[in-house]
Amino acid sequence: MDSPLPPLRDELQLLEAAVDGDGQGGFLIFDPVQHKYFRIGLTAAKALSTWTGATGVSGAARVPSATGATSTSGVGCTVGALIARLKQQGVLLGLDEVGALVQFVVGNCLAVSGQGEAKKFVESHEKTRQNLLMQGLHNYLFFKIPLLRPQRFLNAAFPYVSWLGSGVMIKTIMVLTLLGVFLTARQFEVFVHSFADFANWQGAVLLAVTLVMLKTAHELGHAFVATRYKCQVPVMGVAFMVMLPMLYSEISDAWKLKNKRQRLMIDGAGMMTEMALGGICLFLWALLPDGPLRTVCFFVATTGWIMSVVVNLSPFMRFDGYHILADSLGVHNLQARGFALGKWQLRKTLFGLGDKVPEVFSPRLHRLLVAYAWGTWIYRLVLFFGIALMVYFLFFKLLGIVLFVVEIVWFIALPVYREALLWWQRRSDIKQQQRAFLSLFLLMTVVVLLFLPLSRSVNIPAVIGAGRQAQYYAPVAAQVSEIMVRPGAFVKAGDVLAVLSSPVYKEAQLRARLKLALVEKRLARGGANAQERALRVVLEGEKDALLGELQGLAAKATELTLRAGIDGVVSEVANDLHKGMWVNQDLRLMHVVAKDQGFEGRGLVYETDVERLSRGDKGVFISENAGPVKLDVVVEKISAGLGGYAQGRELAYLSDQNNGPISMKKNREGEIRPSKAVYRVLFIGRSDEHQGWLHEQRGTIVVKARAQSVMGRFFRHAVSVILRESGF
Secondary structure (H helix, E strand, O other): OOOEOOOEOOOOEEEEOOOOOOOOOOEEEEEOOOOEEEEEOHHHHHHHHHOOOOOOOOOOOOEEOOOOOEEOOOOOOEHHHHHHHHHHOOOOOOHHHHHHHHHHHHHOOOEOOOHHHHHHHHHHHHHHHHOHHHHHHHHOOEEEEEEEOOHHHHHHHHHHHHHHHOHHHHHHHHHHHHHHHHHHHOOHHHHHHHHHHOOOHHHHHHHHHHHHHHHHHHHHHHHHHHHHOOOOOOOEEEEEEOOEEEEEEOOHHHHHOOOHHHHHHHHHHHHHHHHHHHHHHHHHHHHOOOOHHHHHHHHHHHHHHHHHHHHHOOOOOOOHHHHHHHHHHOOOOHHHHHHHHHHHHHHHHHHOOOOOOOOOOOHHHHHHHHHHHHHHHHHHHHHHHHHHHHHHHHOOHHHHHHHHHHHHHHHHHHHHHHHHHHHHHOHHHHHOOHHHHHHHHHHHHHHHHHHOOOEEEEEEEEEEEEOOEEEEEOOOOEEEEEEOOOOOOEEOOOOEEEEEEOHHHHHHHHHHHHHHHHHHHHHHOOOOOHHHHHOHHHHHHHHHHHHHHHHHHHHHHHHOEEEOOOOEEEEEEOOOOOOOOEEOOOOEEEEEEEOOOOEEEEEEEEHHHHOOOOOOOEEEEEEOOOOOOEEEEEEEEEOOOOOOHHHOHHHHHHEHHHOOOEOEEEOOOOOEEEOOOEEEEEEEEOOOOOHHHOOOEEEEEEEEEEEEOHHHHHHHHHHHHHHHHOOO
16 A cells, blocks of 8 residues: 555646446557557546656646646555545555556556666667577568658648548549449440459569559548547558558547547548549540550459458458448447457356456447457467468478468467467366366367268369260361261161361362472483483482372372261260361360270369279269269279379369360460379279260269268378478
């Protein structure tokens, strides 16, 4: 009770704050040196307004009281004196509450520090500076660089831009945006195809310039609206998130505004600015001819809207969406308070712990805050893991591995460890709750399901076709003279399927015959003169060459008569193939499958599943587009490695470029290969009932394979990734 109170700083201000979401009032402590606001309750505000300076300090802390008066007279400098003074005012405050208030004051540098405390502060600061490695590890994800103190510029420029927020201007922008949407919809294909036109370095430069312009306008929107409501903007600068720069404005002065609508206007001003510019540029894009100005309008219209919706509107990070949600709910420090409530609710739900609730809210607001906290944890789990992967691939491998580990440990593993450690420390309390046994049972059930080898099948994308088949193409560009068969017809080897004609062969034969006739005439003339007698050997050679050419052309002409090479069924004739139609070498004219030869399937299986397969495993082929057709198959062969599959027809059928399930990408040589390692699997089977459509069908083969657990699959995949990435 006799402990002295630290004296408060003279320049602190106590301001009345806005009402929160539950209708509770509060007060703000404004520190003009740090330019920070601290929200406190009515009891703490009365305590601070009654606070006096410590003995030996000249003057007292002149802090406005809760009623607006200024307390400058000393009423005592000890904890006991403060408690007694507050008791006279009808405020009951205990030692614990005063101790917490003192810690708050000292921890946030709101008290006047003596020489001893100043020395401690300097020593602590020097110690922090020496540990630059830890600072770098902690701050590489996000740090700020202040650049400007823009308030003088904002005050001078505001009269010239205030008309932009007028009702007439807002309505004009809305009309232009609607017209832009309407006009763009009439040429929507051109608008969409514009994205592909800028997939080059020029497009990247234009996009970067557009983003700088948009984000500058975004921050100026926040700053000018804040200036309109008499709020200060002490600094503007650049923040770096995972080394990606973005502009920011310091607008904490909005805390002092009691009007929720004004705070929301400041929160949303940046996005409204981007959306307005995007709407105007969309309208201009629809009217302008092709050129640099239209390109700029396209980028502003697309990036402005996309960035506003995807990035700024998200409430899970401290962007505009977070502040809009906090002010809409009337919950200051939304994230910290929501997290505290979310942890309390998690412990109560899992273990039935009856801890005192951190804060009491209305049932609706309580549920919203818990949902927000849990949703943010899930969002951050995905986000931080994605950032960890990004930093791994952005930097050279050694540094990437270090940053990846730091990201995973610091932002994901460490928070989970801290919460699990608290559960372990409170295990005696948890054991007394029946809810804990139910949670433990459910947890053990999940663990058992994860480790039990329940998966006894492997799904393999595959193409299935007849075991013996023949495809027929035109040898050269030709015209269809006759079509001798139709789909479903039975043919024998040697039967004519179609007759083609080609002017290329006819012209070549005509030229060869004319040349041959000329050579024969020259030979028939005998030795008309000495020169021709000397050339007789040459003419004989030319005659033999022309005769050989004619024989070759005759052989090629016979190729224009397409004959069946096997006994079987005509399973396919090209669509709309008719007499007189011109065809090229790429069009498959006919397809014949052999009877009673069974069928075969060729599939691609990922390396994580290939060891679960073996020759003789049975499976079922399910067609993708032939209804509920199922065919029994048997694994005949599994490729020993990755080679050989590039030439298989299954690659084209299963590629995602043809709406297949296997993701493909180009390698350094320009070849299209699967993005993940795959192995070829050959299946065989027999079926007479569906022989007619077995020329080629895409589907899935479900194979009964060795059982595998979910965790086993995860560990195998993790080990394969580690082995693949372990090379430097």
